[in-house]
Each structure stands twice: as C-alpha cells, then as structure tokens.
Amino acid sequence: MNPLRVGRLTVERVTVSISGLDPALQQTRIVQLSDFHYDGYRLSSSLLEEAIAQANAAQPDLLVLTGDFITSEPYPILTLAQKLTTLQSRRGICAVLGNHDHRYPKARKQVTHALEEIGIQVLWNQQAEPLGPNLPIVGLADFWSKQFDPASVLDQIDPQTPRIVLSHNPDSLTVLKPWRVDLQLSGHTHGGQVVLPGLGPAQRWLPDIDWCFPDTIREFLSSKKGKKTKKKPKRHPTLKHWDWSQGLHRVDDSWLYVNRGLGTYWPGRLFCPPEVTVIELVGA
Numbered sequence: 001m002n003p004l005r006v007g008r009l010t011v012e013r014v015t016v017s018i019s020g021l022d023p024a025l026q027q028t029r030i031v032q033l034s035d036f037h038y039d040g041y042r043l044s045s046s047l048l049e050e051a052i053a054q055a056n057a058a059q060p061d062l063l064v065l066t067g068d069f070i071t072s073e074p075y076p077i078l079t080l081a082q083k084l085t086t087l088q089s090r091r092g093i094c095a096v097l098g099n100h101d102h103r104y105p106k107a108r109k110q111v112t113h114a115l116e117e118i119g120i121q122v123l124w125n126q127q128a129e130p131l132g133p134n135l136p137i138v139g140l141a142d143f144w145s146k147q148f149d150p151a152s153v154l155d156q157i158d159p160q161t162p163r164i165v166l167s168h169n170p171d172s173l174t175v176l177k178p179w180r181v182d183l184q185l186s187g188h189t190h191g192g193q194v195v196l197p198g199l200g201p202a203q204r205w206l207p208d209i210d211w212c213f214p215d216t217i218r219e220f221l222s223s224k225k226g227k228k229t230k231k232k233p234k235r236h237p238t239l240k241h242w243d244w245s246q247g248l249h250r251v252d253d254s255w256l257y258v259n260r261g262l263g264t265y266w267p268g269r270l271f272c273p274p275e276v277t278v279i280e281l282v283g284a
C-alpha cells in the first residue's frame, strides 16, 4: 500500500480506570496492536517494523494482539510470526483471532500454531492470567465464528474479579451485558479508514461494500476460468455500531477501546492513521 494513502503511524495513549483494581497492578501498561492483514499488499515491512519498535519503546507489562493477522490465505503468518518474535513484554503476549483468521479452511489452526510457536498465547473462549489471578485476560472466539461462546469462559470468573476482554469485533460488547466486562479491547474497524471531518467514517454512510475488493475480483476471475471456488463465507455488515469505530467509549458499566489497526484496505486511509495503543490502568 502506498504510504501516502496510509498515513503516519500514531501512538495513542489512554488511561482506563478499573473498579477494584489490585493496587499491585496500578499503572500497569498494556500495549495493543491489531489488524495486521499481513498478505504482501496491506501492510509494509517498514510500517510493521515501526509498530514493533513503538510497542517495545512503551515497555509494556502486557502486549495484546486483537486479530486479523492475515487476510485470506494463511501461509503469510509464518513470515509475520518471525517478525513478531522481536516484540518485548514483561508478562508475555496474549492474542485473539479476527474474522480473517478463520475465513479460509485450516487458517485458524495455522495462525494459532504459528503464534503459539513463538510463545504468544492465543485465546479462543479462554482466559489467561499473565497479570495474576486478580485481573484475568479473557480472549473470545471471533464474534462471526460459530464458536463465539462468552458464557463458557466468563461464567467461570467470580463477578467480584475485574477482567479485561479481548474480542476482535467491537459489536460483541452488545451481547456481553450479562457479565462484568471492565474493559474490552477490539480492532476490526480499521477506524473506518476514510473518516470525513464532522461526519465520521465514510463506511457508516455508504452501502456495506466488500473492502476486501482485490480478493473479490480474484475469486470472480477464478470462477470465470472454471476453477472450483470455495463456498462463499456468510456476509456480515462490517460493523453495526459505527459510533464505536475507534477510540475509547463508555458503554453501560464497561470501557471499550477500539484500535485503528495497522493494515490498510483499498482505497486507503484518510484522517485515520494506523495505530499502536498504550493503555495505562488505574484504580477507579
């Protein structure tokens, strides 16, 4: 992607207050990266290296990766995983998968395996305790997958215990009302990519076109040549809550942070640069 249509990487710093935060976790620093779309088209090596450098410079206690490592074919995950070995974090790295990470057959398995091989904990309706038992990290299966099952993991946690939920798609927060969610970290939206001053993301006002445009053309051409095409995955609207397209939001008793991601789809970004997020936790 032409850097002129991507914009400069931006480091966003936010402070989030968590009710009942263990005093030992005061000022815990979490760094979030999202939506790599590492496929040779949507993320340059230089931008990826810069994002890794910025993430390391923030000296995170915990690094979280919120999905869409790849776009379609899963094989680029091997190269991406090699590059991610340079990430540094005191208490490790947790990840969830995005809709693109399970779009193609066996993609979920291959992406998970490649990340786990380099020590990244991939959570699919699972919890981990890299910050200790007083602040579990819950990672949900992608909202559009048939396996999305928050009850299987959130029912296991004492309601008195604060927790952070990693979920690729911000819309998932709408179905998490039965449970305590102190902070949900998401990506998926790319911030809207094209943001119109005063109006917000252009996608909010346009019909929901397929932003995976080159893949759609490739699939069409291969079907014309008589090649067997895979069954088309079910189409979902990219996002229902476009007011949550980026940044920090208060939704009932939860905080939601939506990262603008690193990868960029056609036609590029406008007033919506790629992002590394540095989150500091404080007691409420």
Ligand SMILES: [Fe+2]
Pocket (backbone or CB within 6 Å): 035, 037, 068, 098, 188, 189, 190, 261
């Ligand atoms: Fe994405």
